[in-house]
Amino acid sequence: MKKRTRLLIFLFFLAFGLYFLIPTIRWYYFYSDIDKFEASVAGDKLKLEVEKKVNAAMEKLKKEEKLDKELNSIREEFKKEVKKINRANPEDKISISDKITFTEMEKILLEKRKQKYVDSFFRITLENFYSKNYESKRKVKESIIKLGLDLQGGAYAVVTVNFNHPNMKKKYPKGITKEDREAMIDSAVLKIENRINKYGISETSIQKLRDQEKIVINLPGVKEVTELRQIIETVGVLEFKLVSKDGSDMLAKLKREYESQSKSIFDAKGILLAEVQAKLPPDTEVLPISNKDKWGKESDKKEFLVVEKESLLGDNMQILSATVSVGDLGQHVVNFELGDEDAKKWAKVTGDNVGKQIAIILDNVILQYPVVRDKITGGRSQITLGDSPLEELRTLALILKSGSMSAPLEISEENTVGASLGQDTIRMGLFACLIGSFFVLGFMIIWYSLGGVFADIAVMLNVLLLLAGMALFKGTLTLPGLAGIVLTIGMAVDANVIIYERIKEEFRAGKTFKTAVHLGFDKAFWTILDANLTTFAAGIGLSLFGTGPIKGFAVTLCLGIVSTLFTGLFMSRLMFDYLIANTDFKTLRVLNLLRGK
């Protein structure tokens, strides 16, 4: 390859590395605490935050205070809206200037649209504007190198299902089959997800290790492990409750009334206002209907239903089986079968309430609310759900089947690190890292002169690529990972050392400097490749089988080897080729600072 091509390849990799590192640099060095907070809110919390901002902005805008960015985004939307209006009435066109004020816009819109529509038009525009803002910050956050719990603080737990629990033996006298085990673990994951989503932490990760029957939960930023324990040990409760039609209608009416006055029927903490509750039928409660977006996260916009407080079959019913099948009309249906006792109760309940809706509730969230068509005797029930996607039905079946199992969960490993403790660790770790690299880089220059400078450039690029690789593969930097980087710096110079020693050897054997350099690189190539590939093979194995600190370490190690090979064999060679292109050195001075010969 020509030198220029190689230089281009090098520049490409440099740009590539920087591109993936930019979010990380922005995040850790340029983002304020507020930005970081805004990037991490999700779920109900996010909705509240956005609402607060929208309210504040609306007030400011009405007073014509300066809010350029917001106003600009409103103007854009407004122009589209005006186009629509103009298309409807081509005779009477509205023309607008670029610097139209908020009050003017409001006036124009009010002439053509209803008050309610105008209000919601501005609010929705602002909502979109702010959510986009949050969204972009969250995107930055998603592409940074994350810090492990030991460096950042937070809680971590490994959860297992206790299959030896006495309750389990009672329920499964014949022993638990493999499918049952899997279903129980799946349901446990579902339940934990359901509960954790309420906390509004966006980086939570819940990972299922199927082979090992373990669930790994990461909750960065959660300070108290008791919170985590609550989440895990309060197992989700599955209930059937009767939907109160009068109550729900009443609620919908109230909600409309409140919203037209831009108020919410909930207070800031998300609790129903007492005055609303008082207007609903006695012994009822308001529950949200599950509304997951396409990524499986609970969406912010929720509908509510009023249900009777009393649970129809208690909170410990026995569901023998639940499956998805094809119904009479070719549509998918969920079938489930109740145990004897519950079947009798079920027959009575369904008989009394034909035509009414029954809500299926998990952890106080309504999953479905089918209508009872007939009295169900014998315990076999069938739920037909319009055109719901198959996936949703499967989830429902899974919840029905496992919801009553209340598989006892057990925390087998648990780790909390205070945030300040993590900060101290990372401060010291980074300091040691810097000093260590300084030592190594300095030593290389003392030992190898100009060759040392080349090696140092290669090492620095090596670290850059390693970090970029971590950002690309969404790696997490842990304490051993940090140590791994230091070690990479120490070992990365090895490739250069092997090459330089070889060049010296060839030169001393009587070759010219140019030939010695070529021979040195060629002969060292396989040595370096062999030496690194052995370690690489082991590293891949570790990242496959290891968990926790070992895994983080192995990923760093493997990425380090790849970038070492690139910088050592490719970069250094390029630099040397430029060096010897025009001059042929008579001595080894470029490789020996102390001993010129």
Place this chain on the structure above:
Amino acid sequence: MKTNINFIKLRFPAFIFSLTVILLGFWFILGPKNLNLGPLTPKGFNLGIDFQGGVVHQVTVYYDINQNDIRKLTEQAGLGNEVQQIIVPEEKRIGKAVSYLIKATITEKEQKEIKEKDITAAKFLEAKIQNLYSLIKTQVGNEYVLQAEELKKANSLYPTEFINGEIVDKKTDTQRVLNSVVKDSESVISPVYSAGLRLQAIFLVIFVLTVMLVYITIRFKIQFAIGAILALIHDTSIMLGFIAFFRLELDMYTIAAVLTIIGYSINDTIVVYDRIRENFGIMKDFTSKQIFNTSLNQTLNRTIVTSFSTQLAVIALLIWGGPKIFSFAFTLTVGILFGTYSSIFIAGPVVDIWENLFSKKEKAKILKEKKREEIEQKEEDAKDENEEQTTASNETITLSKSKLKKLTGKKK
């Protein structure tokens, strides 16, 4: 820098040295625990809770309470007596804060108790820790009030955010109130799970060694693979011996350090092997001993420079990395030292011994070499007699000279 050290000649002293260090290590790991030999008493591994199950808990007490008092209280609460003070730097200290690290493993007796009571290990330990908190509170009081100077300092350190353990409702302009005892960090591992981790660690080490055995067999020859693996087992055993002797905690982090050294040492070994393989091609008429010595000397510079530069990085970690990283860095320092040593004195010589034992070609070469040496010796003697030189030239020097002639002759 050209060296000419006869490494192969040094192999038996090296073997004896290694064996002594390894056996000493095994003595500290496996020896009878009830002896009393001062510093030589075997104590076994200081297993971290990763491998034994239990709790490590860091607690801050905002009162001046000394380590002995805390230790008494932890014993009273049934959390053993392993208490370690963590130094809080003066400029970061709030009130009279002291931090302690409390480590308690779950004994077999306690495991039975957990089973009988049918609770989780986490709950079992949590109860004990709560007990400890209330014991500390009865001794020092429930709350600590920051006023005057202390308040000023606290406000400058934590102007807006909360201090760990602060009772927010009681914050006013003249005071901030803290819970007297606060948890900083905690990690709990159940005994059942830790048994799994123990197995995983052993499995991982064996797995890595196997992968390397296979790879080297494919790229080199079986004898090279065996030499490399022996060198790695040598390094691992010595590191484990050091870990046991210095009572460093053996946990997943330490295993990560051991695996790192395995990677480092194999790197070193392969570089030497690669040169040996190359020289086997060039120096066809030479005995393996000579080839090994030449190769080891040729790569010696590189071995030392790399080992030194890596050691520089690791020593920075050792000194400035903080307490959490110390045992990790220490294991690495020892490992790099012995990893370098083993790639010179163990990995090469083992292959040489194999060649001498099993290779017929090698035996023939040695015979030929011996004969040649005898002839040369005779010539030498004759020369000496003739010229009546008082200092007899060294046999090895002549040898290498003649060899050099041959080598350069061949190249031309």
